[in-house]
Structures are given as structure tokens and as C-alpha cells.
Amino acid sequence: xxxxxxxxxxxxxxxxxxxxxxxxxxxxxxxxxxxxxxxxxxxxxxxxxxxxxxxxxxxxxxxxxxxxxxxxxxxxxxxxxxxxxxxxxxxxxxxxxxxxxxxxxxxxxxxxxxxxxxxxxxxxxxxxxxxxxxxxxxxxxxxxxxxxxxxxxxxxxxxxxxxxxxxxxxxxxxxxxxxxxxxxxxxxxxxxxxxxxxxxxxxxxxxxxxxxxxxxxxxxxxxxxxxxxxxxxxxxxxxxxxxxxxxxxxxxxxxxxxxxxxxxxxxxxxxxxxxxxxxxxxxxxxxxxxxxxxxxxxxxxxxxxxxxxxxxxxxxxxxxxxxxxxxxxxxxxxxxxxxxxxxxxxxxxxxxxxxxxxxxxxxxxxxxxxxxxxxxxxxxxxxxxxxxxxxxxxxxxxxxxxxxxxxxxxxxxxxxxxxxxxxxxxxxxxxxxxxxxxxxxxxxxxxxxxxxxxxxxxxxxxxxxxxxxxxxxxxxxxxxxxxxxxxxxxxxxxxxxxxxxxxxxxxxxxxxxxxxxxxxxxxxxxxxxxxxxxxxxxxxxxxxxxxxxxxxxxxxxxxxxxxxxxxxxxxxxxxxxxxxxxxxxxxxxxxxxxxxxxxxxxxxxxxxxxxxxxxxxxxxxxxxxxxxxxxxxxxxxxxxxxxxxxxxxxxxxxxxxxxxxxxxxxxxxxxxxxxxxxx
Amino acid sequence: xxxxxxxxxxxxxxxxxxxxxxxxxxxxxxxxxxxxxxxxxxxxxxxxxxxxxxxxxxxxxxxxxxxxxxxxxxxxxxxxxxxxxxxxxxxxxxxx
Numbered sequence: 001x002x003x004x005x006x007x008x009x010x011x012x013x014x015x016x017x018x019x020x021x022x023x024x025x026x027x028x029x030x031x032x033x034x035x036x037x038x039x040x041x042x043x044x045x046x047x048x049x050x051x052x053x054x055x056x057x058x059x060x061x062x063x064x065x066x067x068x069x070x071x072x073x074x075x076x077x078x079x080x081x082x083x084x085x086x087x088x089x090x091x092x093x094x095x096x097x098x099x100x101x102x103x104x105x106x107x108x109x110x111x112x113x114x115x116x117x118x119x120x121x122x123x124x125x126x127x128x129x130x131x132x133x134x135x136x137x138x139x140x141x142x143x144x145x146x147x148x149x150x151x152x153x154x155x156x157x158x159x160x161x162x163x164x165x166x167x168x169x170x171x172x173x174x175x176x177x178x179x180x181x182x183x184x185x186x187x188x189x190x191x192x193x194x195x196x197x198x199x200x201x202x203x204x205x206x207x208x209x210x211x212x213x214x215x216x217x218x219x220x221x222x223x224x225x226x227x228x229x230x231x232x233x234x235x236x237x238x239x240x241x242x243x244x245x246x247x248x249x250x251x252x253x254x255x256x257x258x259x260x261x262x263x264x265x266x267x268x269x270x271x272x273x274x275x276x277x278x279x280x281x282x283x284x285x286x287x288x289x290x291x292x293x294x295x296x297x298x299x300x301x302x303x304x305x306x307x308x309x310x311x312x313x314x315x316x317x318x319x320x321x322x323x324x325x326x327x328x329x330x331x332x333x334x335x336x337x338x339x340x341x342x343x344x345x346x347x348x349x350x351x352x353x354x355x356x357x358x359x360x361x362x363x364x365x366x367x368x369x370x371x372x373x374x375x376x377x378x379x380x381x382x383x384x385x386x387x388x389x390x391x392x393x394x395x396x397x398x399x400x401x402x403x404x405x406x407x408x409x410x411x412x413x414x415x416x417x418x419x420x421x422x423x424x425x426x427x428x429x430x431x432x433x434x435x436x437x438x439x440x441x442x443x444x445x446x447x448x449x450x451x452x453x454x455x456x457x458x459x460x461x462x463x464x465x466x467x468x469x470x471x472x473x474x475x476x477x478x479x480x481x482x483x484x485x486x487x488x489x490x491x492x493x494x495x496x497x498x499x500x501x502x503x504x505x506x507x508x509x510x511x512x513x514x515x516x517x518x519x520x521x522x523x524x525x526x527x528x529x530x531x532x533x534x535x536x537x538x539x540x541x542x543x544x545x546x547x548x549x550x551x552x553x554x555x556x557x558x559x560x561x562x563x564x565x566x567x568x569x570x571x572x573x574x575x576x577x578x579x580x581x582x583x584x585x586x587x588x589x590x591x592x593x594x595x596x597x598x599x600x601x602x603x604x605x606x607x608x609x610x611x612x613x614x615x616x617x618x619x620x621x622x623x624x625x626x627x628x629x630x631x632x633x634x635x636x637x638x639x640x641x642x643x644x645x646x647x648x649x650x651x652x653x654x655x656x657x658x659x660x661x662x663x664x665x666x667x668x669x670x671x672x673x674x675x676x677x678x679x
Numbered sequence: 680x681x682x683x684x685x686x687x688x689x690x691x692x693x694x695x696x697x698x699x700x701x702x703x704x705x706x707x708x709x710x711x712x713x714x715x716x717x718x719x720x721x722x723x724x725x726x727x728x729x730x731x732x733x734x735x736x737x738x739x740x741x742x743x744x745x746x747x748x749x750x751x752x753x754x755x756x757x758x759x760x761x762x763x764x765x766x767x768x769x770x771x772x773x774x775x
Contacts, residue, residue: 037726039710040727044728051768051771112709115709115774119774
């Protein structure tokens with residue numbers, strides 16, 4: 001049986017009737033009902049029209065007609081309906097929501113009916129699907145035209161709600177869902193950004209009026225809290241959750257930050273303030289500004305915050321704020337020391353470090369009272385490096401900082417550092433005398449003498465010095481003996497620098513290296529090629545240290561020595577050769593040593609120091625009291641040590657046990673929790 | 680009690696099969712699950728005026744075989760050569 005060829009006009013008419021019925025169905029009109037049968041028929045009709053042989057293959061016409069239908073529906077039904085309701089906010093929004101959901105139903109049904117098209121024609125021709133086209137029409141014809149009106153309507157509702165009116169939240173929610181369905185960027189650009197602006201202006205008005213009216217700052221805080229709460233609720237009721245953080249930020253900004261001066265003034269004027277809420281707000285503000293801040297930025301921000309809030313007296317003595325600020329700065333003592341180091345170096349290079357800056361930093365230190373000794377240790381190390389390597393410092397400035405630090409903390413804190421600066425001054429004088437002593441030139445040697453124990457301990461390793469250097473060392477030793485007797489000198493070559501003239505093929509370059517590196521290089525004066533073993537035997541240096549040295553000379557940026565094989569690490573089988581081809585732009589080149597991260601080591605050192613401190617404190621207390629119970633001993637200990645750091649109770653107990661084994665204390669025979677001092 | 684659907688061929692024969700089996704056909708599936716709640720979608724009756732009884736029978740067999748296959752029982756589905764063309768066209772129509 002030959003299937004009947006369906007003529008397009010006929011076919012389309014049939015389909016169109018079906019679609020009309022479908023439209024009514026999508027609008028939930030009760031009569032006539034759109035049945036499964038009708039659906040099948042339509043689907044079949046479409047199918048037939050598509051599988052007919054050309055020229056009766058009506059796929060493209062069908063596609064077009066379908067799209068036209070949707071467009072026409074938009075223009076004839078949806079738009080007019082909406083335009084009618086423009087006057088009233090609620091009506092407009094309700095109509096929009098309803099039309100939108102009907103339209104969705106229609107489009108989906110259409111796409112099902114025309115599914116056959118979808119499977120073959122659309123894919124073949126890479127056309128957008130019927131659903132995409134449908135959504136596109138809605139967006140272009142309805143959304144773009146009306147969205148500003150819609151937005152205004154919604155914002156008006158929001159403001160009304162803020163004023164206390166009850167609004168239809170469901171509708172608002174559906175409208176916003178509609179925005180989101182159109183596209184998240186649409187939501188953000190067309191709605192959210194305006195909403196935020198509107199919120200800002202609303203709260204800025206409110207804030208100004210409240211500040212004027214309210215006598216008590218408590219009320220202001222209370223009102224602000226409430227507003228924040230309501231806004232958060234608003235988000236959960238109908239806004240998109242991603243708007244919450246942005247909204248909260250805006251509100252806070254308007255209510256607090258903009259008027260912070262006035263708030264502070266008011267609080268100052270009033271002696272009695274309800275600190276609870278204010279502290280919370282402060283904490284929020286601190287968190288907002290310090291979240292994700294990188295090291296230096298963090299410190300800077302915290303100092304700024306500190307300025308803003310602490311410099312006004314009224315907050316200064318309040319523990320709540322201290323706590324919050326401290327929490328924000330937890331664990332940043334190392335950073336603080338690094339930060340101080342950096343400001344000092346940077347600022348003194350170009351501009352004057354003002355007294356104020358120093359004061360700010362120092363005042364801030366008062367807040368990290370938990371771990372001051374860690375800060376002290378880091379600061380000391382950085383100071384040592386600054387002093388020894390002559391990194392553009394001025395003694396006066398260093399001293400003034402130390403004085404300020406001393407004012408804030410007890411003497412012990414800065415004792416060592418002051419001695420360090422003194423050492424250096426002494427050394428310089430020494431140096432001058434040394435120059436006079438060594439009447440004959442030929443020894444370009446500068447020696448800085450450091451008092452051990454005052455300066456941070458430096459790791460150094462012995463090395464066999466070449467003859468020239470040995471002579472220098474001897475001369476200086478003689479000289480020093482004439483100055484002071486009975487002192488032992490230990491040479492720390494790892495901190496020394498040498499200027500070595502390297503005669504390379506292209507030109508002579510002056511190399512600035514450490515003493516150790518210089519010694520290695522001088523070996524190549526006699527021989528061009530040396531194996532690792534040769535170098536080790538001649539210099540008598542440990543494997544790790546030697547690897548480190550050779551690495552810096554052969555694998556770093558400047559390759560003074562050529563390493564065979566040219567691998568990334570130094571091994572015992574390598575052979576080194578003097579690189580006569582080496583050259584550089586400048587006439588003077590610094591060969592750095594790879595940096596060793598000593599943060600962990602510093603913390604270890606501090607831990608050790610702490611143990612000694614705890615021991616000393618325990619003995620001191622026991623000597624005074626003769627006999628004491630465990631609890632009291634521990635609390636006394638904590639109290640005495642609190643200035644520098646917070647001692648861990650477990651550690652104290654451990655130290656007590658240790659002291660017992662060392663016969664400083666003994667346990668009471670009857671009461672195991674009592675201790676006696678042993679003379 | 681599993682739900683069933685009724686498929687009617689061009690000659691009027693009624694095949695009652697499980698809903699799950701019918702859903703193997705994408706076309707039938709979208710017919711039965713379209714939004715808007717077509718009036719008979721609960722107790723689905725679909726007429727195929729263009730599909731003959733023999734073919735429709737074969738199709739129903741195919742539905743069940745397909746379900747079995749996807750559960751792991753990998754047997755063969757035998758198709759008589761005379762039916763192939765009409766079967767393919769029906770399959771195309773039904774998106775199976």
C-alpha cells in the first residue's frame with residue numbers, strides 16, 4: 001500500500017490545529033482537552049512529512065514554521081498580556097511568572113512533537129534546537145523589553161518589605177528564579193547589581209538619619225543588627241544564595257564603615273557602651289579585611305585596623321577587641337618580624353622612616369603578647385643580618401626602634417639586641433686600630449668581632465684555608481691579643497665575604513663570594529681541573545657542606561666552574577673545571593649561596609630557650625617558697641613567664657620531673673603533689 | 680502492581696505490555712511523560728495506525744529482549760529477513 005503523500009499546506013494546517021489546541025492546553029484551559037491521541041497524531045504527521053521523499057521532504061519548512069509559531073505566539077499573546085499589566089507591580093510580576101511557565105510547557109510540548117526534526121534535520125544542519133530557539137524568543141522579545149520594568153517592580157517590593165509591609169514573597173521568588181533561568185549573568189548584571197546599589201542607597205539614607213536622631217549608640221547598633229538579620233532572611237526567602245555575601249558586605253559598609261568616625265565619636269562621648277554587639281561587628285570587619293590577605297598585606301592591614309580602632313582611647317583598654325585582633329593575627333610573629341625587617345630596609349633606602357611608623361609597629365607588638373619570644377628571636381636574626389651585611393642601616397634608627405621596644409616590654413627583650421649594636425661599634429673601632437697595626441699593605445682584611453651568646457648562633461664549618469688567608473688570620477690574632485687577653489676567637493667563615501679577581505678569557509671580573517667559596521675557587525689557581533674527591537681532601541670539608549658550596553659555583557645562575565657531568569646535583573664522582581669562558585655584563589658579580597630556610601630552626605631554638613627559662617623560674621620559685629603544691633607551682637610559673645610567652649602546662653610538669661632527677665627538687669613522701677626545694 | 684500500557688496496531692490488535700518495556704522507545708517515553716499531563720497518560724493507550732500487527736508484535740518482543748540484555752543476559756535477537764525493512768522504519772518512528 002502506497003503511503004499517501006502529504007501535501008505541505010494540508011499537513012501544516014493539520015498540525016496547526018493541533019498546536020492551537022496545545023496552546024490552550026499549556027494555558028491550562030480546561031476545554032478542549034489535549035489528548036495523547038492528538039499528540040500521537042501530530043507526531044506522526046511530522047514524522048511523515050519528514051520522511052517523504054524529496055521534493056516532499058518538508059523538514060526545513062516545518063522547522064521554520066515551528067519557530068515562526070513560537071515567535072508569533074510571543075508577539076500575539078504573551079507581550080500584549082504583559083504590556084497590559086505594566087501599571088501595577090504585582091499584576092506585572094504575576095503575569096510574567098504565569099506566562100513564563102505556560103510558555104515553557106508549550107515549548108517543551110512542541111519540541112516533543114517535532115522531535116523527529118530534532119533527531120535528524122536539526123543535527124544535520126547544526127541548527128539550534130527548538131527549545132533553544134523558543135527560549136531565545138522569550139529572552140529577546142519579552143525579557144529584553146521588559147526587564148528594567150520588572151526589576152523596578154521587584155526592587156519597589158523589596159523596599160516596601162524593608163519598611164515593614166508584607167509582600168508576596170512567592171511571586172518575588174518565582175520572578176527571581178525566572179531571571180536565573182534566563183541566565184546567571186542576567187541575574188547578576190540586570191538584577192543583582194541594581195539590587196545592591198539600591199540597598200546601598202537605602203541604607204545610607206537610613207544610616208544618616210539614625211545617626212542624627214539617635215542619642216544612644218546602643219540603639220544604632222541594635223537597629224543595624226536587626227537590619228543585617230533581615231537582609232539575610234531576605235536572601236533565604238527569595239534571593240539567590242550567591243547574593244548573600246555581597247549583600248551583607250554592602251549593608252555593613254553603609255551602616256558601619258561609612259559612618260565609622262561618627263560611631264567612634266559617639267562611643268567616645270558615651271562612657272557606657274554595650275560592647276557585645278559592637279565587638280561582633282568589629283570582628284566581622286576584621287575578618288572581612290584580613291581574609292585571604294597575603295603576608296605583608298595582612299600585617300599592613302592589621303596595623304591599619306589597629307590604628308583606626310585602637311588609637312581612639314576608648315577601645316584601647318578593652319580586652320574584647322584585643323582578643324579579636326589577636327585572633328586575626330594568630331601565628332604571624334615571624335611575619336611581623338619579617339615585615340619590620342622589610343620596612344626598615346626599604347624605607348631607609350629611599351625615605352626617612354618616621355617616628356610614627358616605628359611607634360605604630362611597636363604598639364602593635366603589645367598585642368602579640370602570647371609569643372613575644374618568637375618575635376624577639378626572629379627580629380634578632382634579621383637584625384644580625386642587617387648589621388653584618390651592612391644592608392643600608394643607620395645605627396641611630398636601629399637604636400631608636402630598640403628603645404621603643406624596650407618601653408613596651410621588659411628589659412630582657414632588647415638586652416641582647418642592644419649589645420649587638422654595641423658590638424658592632426666596638427668592632428669598627430677595632431678595625432681602625434687594626435689598620436694602623438698592619439702598617440704594611442697587602443692584607444685587605446676586615447674583621448668584625450662578635451660577642452658569642454649575644455648574637456644568634458651561626459652554623460659554620462671548618463675549612464683548610466690557603467696560605468694567604470692563614471697569614472691574615474694569624475696577623476689578626478696577634479693584634480687581638482694585644483688588645484684583650486684571655487679571649488678565644490672562633491672564625492665564622494660562612495658569614496665572611498671575599499672579593500676575588502677572576503681572570504676570564506673575555507675580561508676580568510670581580511666576584512663577590514663567601515669565604516668558603518673563595519677558598520674553593522683559589523684551589524683552581526694551581527690546577528684547571530679538580531675532581532670532587534680532590535677538593536674534599538684538600539679542603540677537609542664535610543660532604544653536605546661541600547655539595548652546597550660546589551652547587552653554588554657550578555649549578556647556579558653564574559657558572560664559574562663547569563661540572564662534568566652537567567647534572568642538577570653534585571655527586572662524589574663529579575669533576576670540576578675552571579670556566580674560562582665565563583663572562584657577565586657587569587665587572588663585578590655576586591655569587592649567592594642558596595638560601596637556607598631557618599624558620600624551623602629558630603622555633604626550635606626558642607623552644608630550647610623556653611625550657612631553660614621554665615627551669616630557672618621553677619628553681620627560683622622553689623628557692624623562695626621551700627615547699628609548694630603542684631597547682632600553686634604551676635600557676636606561679638605561668639604568671640612569671642607570661643610576659644614573654646605562654647608556657648604549656650605539660651612542659652612545666654616535664655621540667656619539674658627533670659629537675660627532680662637532677663636533684664634540684666624532691667617529692668614529698670606523704671603527698672605526691674607537694675615538692676620541696678633541695679639546697 | 681506494575682503499570683501497563685496498551686499499544687494498538689493498524690489492524691486494531693491490542694498489545695498490553697509493561698510500562699517499563701514500552702519506555703525503551705523514546706517516542707513512547709516522551710509521550711507518556713510529557714509535562715501537561717495528557718489525559719490518558721496514566722493508563723496509556725497509544726494507537727499506531729501505520730504499524731502492522733506483525734511488526735508491532737516483533738517490536739514488543741524487542742522491548743523485552745532489550746530489558747533483558749541490559750540486565751546482563753546477552754542473548755541474540757533473531758529477525759526474519761522479510762520484516763527488516765518495515766521493522767527499521769517502525770524503529771525509526773519510535774526512536775528505538
